[in-house]
Amino acid sequence: MLHLLDNIFWNTLTGPHAKFASGQGAARRYAPGFSPILAFPDLKRPDFAAIAPYCQPGESFYCSGWSGPMPAGWRLEFEGMILCMAREAGRPLSDDDFEAVRLAPEHAAQALELAKLTNPGPFGPRTLELGEYFGHFRDGRLVAMAGERMHAGSLREVSGVCTHPDYVGQGYARRLMTKVIVHQLHHQQIPFLHVMSSNERAQELYERLGFRDYRETVVRVLTPV
Numbered sequence: 001m002l003h004l005l006d007n008i009f010w011n012t013l014t015g016p017h018a019k020f021a022s023g024q025g026a027a028r029r030y031a032p033g034f035s036p037i038l039a040f041p042d043l044k045r046p047d048f049a050a051i052a053p054y055c056q057p058g059e060s061f062y063c064s065g066w067s068g069p070m071p072a073g074w075r076l077e078f079e080g081m082i083l084c085m086a087r088e089a090g091r092p093l094s095d096d097d098f099e100a101v102r103l104a105p106e107h108a109a110q111a112l113e114l115a116k117l118t119n120p121g122p123f124g125p126r127t128l129e130l131g132e133y134f135g136h137f138r139d140g141r142l143v144a145m146a147g148e149r150m151h152a153g154s155l156r157e158v159s160g161v162c163t164h165p166d167y168v169g170q171g172y173a174r175r176l177m178t179k180v181i182v183h184q185l186h187h188q189q190i191p192f193l194h195v196m197s198s199n200e201r202a203q204e205l206y207e208r209l210g211f212r213d214y215r216e217t218v219v220r221v222l223t224p225v
Contacts, residue, residue, distance in 0.1 A: 001153050001154055001155060001190065002086055002155070002190075002214060004152045004153050004155055005084050005086065005155065005192060005214055005215065006065075006215070007039075007041070007043060007065065008084070008150055008152060008155070008157070008192075009028075009037055009038070009039035009040075009063075009064060009065075009150070010028065010039040010040060010041050011152035011153075012039070012150040012151060012152050013028040013029070013030065013037075013039045014028060014039075014041075015151075015152045015153075016151050016152060017030070017130065017150065017151075020034050020129075020130065021039075022054045023039075023050065023051055023054050024050055024053075024054075025047060025050040026040060026041050026042065026046075026047040026050055027039070027040055027046070027047045027048070027050035027051035027054075028040075028051070029051055029054055029055065029061065030124070032059075032124075033124050033125055033126040034124050034126050034127055034129070034130065035062075035121075035122040035123060035124055035127050035130070035149060036059060036060060036061045036062060036122050036124060037061065037062045037063075037122050038051060038061045038062070038063045040063075040066070043065040043066045044066070044068070045068075046063070046066050046068075046071075048071040048073075048074060049071075052073065052224065055224045056224065057223070057224050057225055058223065058224075059223060059224065060077060060221055060222070060223045061122075061221065061222055061223065062121070062122045062219060062220070062221055063219070063220050063221075063222060064082060064194075064217055064218070064219045064220075065217045065218065066218070066220065067079075067218045067220075070222070073224055073225060074222050074223065074224055074225065075222060075223050075224075075225050076220060076221075076222050077221040077222060077223055078220065078221040079218065079219070079220045079221075080196060080197070080198070080218070080219055081196070081197035081198075081216055081217070081218060081219070082194050082195070082196055082197060082216070082217060082218070082219040083194070083195050083196070083197050083203065083213060083215075083216050084192060084193075084194055084213075084214045084215050084216070084217070085192060085193055085194075085195065085203075085206055085211040085212060085213055085214055086155075086190060086191070086192040086211065086212065086214045087181065087190065087191040087192065087209070087210045087211050087212075088210050088211075088212055089190065091210040093178060093181055093182060093185065093209070093210065094178075095178055095179055095182045096175065096178070098136070098175040098176075098178075098179070099136060100134040100135065100136055100175070100176055100179055101134065101135050101136070101137060102132065102133070102134060103128050103133035103134065103135045103142075103145065103147065104128070105128065105129070107128065107133075107135065107142060108125050108126070108128055109125075110135075110141070110142040111123075111127070111128055111133070111135070111142060111145060111160075112124070112125050112127075113142075114142055114143075114144075114145060114162055114164060115127075115160065115162060117162075117164065117165070118162035118163065118164070118165070119162075120159070120160050120161055120162040121159065121160070121194065123160060127147075127149065127160065128147065130147075130148065130149050130150075131147055131148025131149060131151070131156070131157075131159075132147060132148050132180065132183055133145055133146070133147030133148070133160060134146055134147065134176050134179045134180060135176070136172050136175075136176060138167070141164075143163065143164040143166070143167045143172070144162065144163040144164065144167060144172035144173060144176055145160055145161070145162060145176060146158065146159075146160060146161040146162075146173065146176035146177045146179070146180050147159060147160045147180060148180060148184070151189070154188060154189050154190050155189070155190050155192055156184045156187075156189040156190065156191055156192070157191075157192055157193060157194070158177055158180050158181060158184075158191050158192070158193040159193065159194075161173050161176070161177055161193075161202075173205065174205060174208075174209065177205075177209060178209070181209065181210075191211070192211075192214070193206060193211060194219075196219075197216055
């Protein structure tokens with residue numbers, strides 16, 4: 001089952017999240033409003049011509065696993081290495097009574113504001129619709145969240161993990177992630193996640209929660225011009 005992680009973007013957007021996708025032939029993207037991600041079945045020869053009609057100048061997209069020359073009509077904004085981690089099967093995890101709220105469409109504006117402030121990865125105003133999200137509020141303000149995004153087969157991604165800078169170090173990310181993971185394990189799913197290879201602090205947290213390295217690959221952010 002873990003082999004689906006080798007091209008999880010494509011396996012998600014042509015599988016469980018096909019209803020949230022736009023594109024044709026050998027190219028897909030999340031529709032506008034969701035997480036800005038591009039997917040191709042052949043990561044060595046991505047078909048940018050097929051996806052171009054579904055992308056607008058100024059939009060920024062994440063593309064993983066592809067490191068070839070930039071195609072005409074596209075500009076590279078960022079390139080780095082990203083680590084995919086999957087949780088060990090059978091490792092127990094205990095939830096607690098941490099005060100968390102299941103996020104709903106009425107929380108979308110606050111979730112997007114928090115994501116823009118903390119940059120947990122590709123996030124859009126409708127990303128909350130892709131899975132279960134839990135948030136912690138202080139004085140009516142969303143200060144931390146964690147939820148779900150991509151999935152294929154029994155694999156389910158833990159995503160959107162972020163904490164407002166004023167509340168970092170209080171364990172909110174760990175406790176919200178625990179709620180997401182327990183929810184996934186209850187549904188017999190295998191949790192996985194993505195983290196920048198340079199983010200050693202986050203990797204240490206994820207290892208404590210039972211995640212282990214699966215593969216490292218390049219990630220790019222690019223925009224049509």
